[in-house]
Amino acid sequence: MKCASFDGGLPSILISRAVSDALVEDLGTRGDITTLSTVSADAQAVAAFGARRAGVISGLDVARAAFEAFDGRVAFEALARDGDRVDAGAVVARVSGAARSLLTAERVALNYLCHMSGIATLTCRFVERIAGTNARIVDTRKTTPGLRAFEKYAVRCGGGHNHRSGLYDAILIKDNHIVAAGGVEAAIAAARAHAGHMVKIEVEVGSLEELEAALRHPLDAVLLDNMTSETLREAVRIVDGRITTEASGGVSLETVRAIAESGVDLISVGALTHSAPILDLGLDFSA
Incomplete structure (x- = not known):
């Protein structure tokens, strides 16, 4: 099987x-x-x-x-x-x-x-653990140096999916980028001005307020970081299918089902490759 x-x-x-x-x-x-x-x-x-x-x-x-x-x-x-x-x-x-x-x-x-x-x-x-939901399990860049391609292939063998391969193939604006850029909206606007038409842009948000601000700009995906299941459900309702939603942060075998049932599209799990x-x-x- x-x-x-x-x-x-x-x-x-x-x-x-x-x-x-x-x-x-x-x-x-x-x-x-x-x-x-x-x-x-x-x-x-x-x-x-x-x-x-x-x-x-x-x-x-x-x-x-x-x-x-x-x-x-x-x-x-x-x-x-x-x-x-x-x-x-x-x-x-x-x-x-x-x-x-x-x-x-x-x-x-x-x-x-x-x-x-x-x-x-x-x-x-x-x-x-998430069978029957619409969510997919994806990996991260938390891989062993020199072995990323092998570890991401192994994730696919287990029925998971791959996130971006490296820093070069998609823009993922995280919390430190937002601080350095002067805010989430400034970071997104700068990224959109820089990216080519083939490059997807995702932004990490830690609150519903940040999510609302991010959605004022054209995006491909939003990373909902370290949110409770209840907050995730509200975030999914706000997004309303306009872009891809990804949940991340401390995902475990014990918590992943509740996260999937919030309605997010993707659940990224660093433990797949680092632990x-x-x-x-x-x-x-x-x-």
Whole structure:
């Protein structure tokens, strides 16, 4: 069973660069001295990636690339797809080839697979909590430096959606921008004068008064920050479908349902990427 249905994964050039950098970091200048000293160069092995806990899988292509980058002769067989829910004990992939190669690339493959699957699993839990509402779960820029594309992909695997990718692809006017610009209306007017016709503008507001002021200018979305469910409902009523509404601030699995029922369009959750525990998967050699 899949937690998400989507087309397309990460670009192969992005994956290959990331796993190559990770392998270089792990191997240093001397290579895997444990494996080189204990395992024969002729030894062959077969190993299985097993889920030790139930969850949602993400990162299989990255795990495959880790082995292929180190040794192109390694065979990787995926037995699941990204976005699949798996039970504890499920085998999600098998890998075979030179035992030295499997041992050396194992940790890089698992680091990506466990981390990304953990994000997908947590995202799926948030998505399930708001089932039946019109809200969507979205991520934030609170990502691990260098891993944003992988973490945002994992969010999609869990059934969530992506917010802006970076500072470059949308204007999001937050509280500090408003202070520095001299007020919410001044900030919006300056942003509108600067933005091209393809650039969307969203503004963060912390009160209904700020919301009313923001709505006096053309906007694409409003971020309703740290508001109670009651205030969110009133904000949604004021907006009345004119622009996209997004709720943010301290969203948890315990609070997300009430937030969704306020009628907002989006709920952004930083925890998806900055606090998701890994999904415990292991690589076990056949005897």
